[in-house]
Amino acid sequence: MTEYLAVLIFIFAGVGIVLVTFLISRLLRPDHDYPEKSLNYECAEEPVGTSWVRFNNRFYIFALIFVVFDVEAVFLFPWAVAFGQLGLYALVEMVLFIAILMFGLFYAWKKGVLKWA
């Protein structure tokens, strides 16, 4: 259980720091409320239309392909850490894994998914 004590302290410290900073800024900041403050944030530009719009479903496919390689990175990190002990076996494993993912990307590319038009 004692190992978890450190985690507990960490949680309290983490939450505490955030609360304290909020409190300090509350005390220090000027308090003017004007309508622009409650607008949607669109990179500091004037927002165009509402935020409830239909998105092009191409975003979805892009995101899907992105996620695949995102997850790949998750696997690559522990692999890289343990690589010293695993050696050639792990290398072959990972090459196979990436090859299958690359094949998927190649398929999507050939099917024209990466073209916007």
Added chain:
Amino acid sequence: MIDEAVASIDLNLIAPELTLLITACVILLFSFARSMQRGASAVGFAGLVVALVLSANQWGHQASGFFGMVTCDNYGAMFKIIFCVASLLALLLAVRYFSQRGLNRPEFYALLLISTLGMMVMANTSDLVVMFLGLEIMSVPLYVMAGYVRRSLESNEAGIKYFLMGAFASGFLLMGIAFVFGASGTTDLRRLVTDFNFIVSNFDLFLSLGGALVLIGFAFKVAAVPFHAWVPDVYQGAPTPVTAFFSVGPKAAGFAVLFRIFTFGFGDLEVLTNLFWILAVLTMTVGNVLALRQDNIKRMLAYSSIAHAGYVLVALAVGTQGAVSAAIFYLVAYMMFNTGAFAVLTMLETRAGSKSNFSELAGLAKANPYLSAVLALFMFALSGFPPTVGFFGKFYLFASAVNNGFIWLAIIGVMNSFLSVYYYLRVVKVSYFDSPEGAWTPVPFSTAIIVVLFVTAIGTLGLGFFPGELLKLSQTSLIAFL
């Protein structure tokens, strides 16, 4: 570490799976060139045949590899053969169905093969985590296959519904695996069995809870009541060859895993036996009663597939080796006559505008006597008349229940089969005695579907005349289980 790792790699253990994976990738390559697209189904067929042979080769070998994550035994080989045959039959149906609709694209066959690969992974392991992996490999292509006809609203609905329900069920399953791991410290069923007494005396509650959650996860896949709500809409909306595959392949895969976990991993937990009893009775009864009043044959067969899952669940409640071998027999039998029934539907749906309603069958016997004869054969088999294999499947299942003291379960099962006779024979009645409303639209001839009809009809009748061989085979598949 390296030696240990390399030593546990035995590619023979996953040869059928590898074959399917490589074939699926090759098929995807085919999709780049328009001229090659027609070859995809042939390549898929060849890949499945090779996988079938390799699976049959694993019969009689007992080995474990990949750090104990992959276990080969007769049981796994038996189910792999079932998956390959189911997949082959569905592929033959799909070729004609999709090429007629301009949808015969290589991707479908790649999805079919990858889904079959997932089922094989499920049957080929005794580790809960790998079973989950296999389940996901199987399910994700199935969601796409259900919604494969992009321009059809029903098909889209089927895909979305199946996806949402399936993802939900996966959550239960994972939670259950986590509980089992928390209670026992392992996800490997073999370790669970060896440490079983210790585990039960210490963590009974959490292990049972984990077992129940795992059960819910797989009960969704085999469509047991009360986890069946997705079945009718998905089965009706999905393209007919895909429905034929749904009702056989994933169901057999779900049961393969259920038997491994609950009959041999968990042993005789009193709570679970009672659960299965209730589940079996509910599934049979609800499936049969709701099937009575359907006007669409696909929907009727969807409810009938729920009812048949109920019959197989009897074996889980009984939980002896004899009951499991009877269940394997039943799954093979069901694959034959159910795929056959869907093959007839696929053939009828090659006519324009067909929605597989009962009324479309009127006049079939006059126009196509052979087609209506095999349809009648499959309906008799589904309702369990001798000398078809349907009779022996039910006989072995209920006999095993009676022999082990589950007399009421057997009685309810037999009463349910009587009930099912009504809606199965309604198909026969409409096709033989009703006259069509307008002119009869002729059914186009299709070699691939005829082949499927031939194979399934021979299977239904042949196994009915010689059930002993298959029963012996399913009994030997349980030797040295786990």
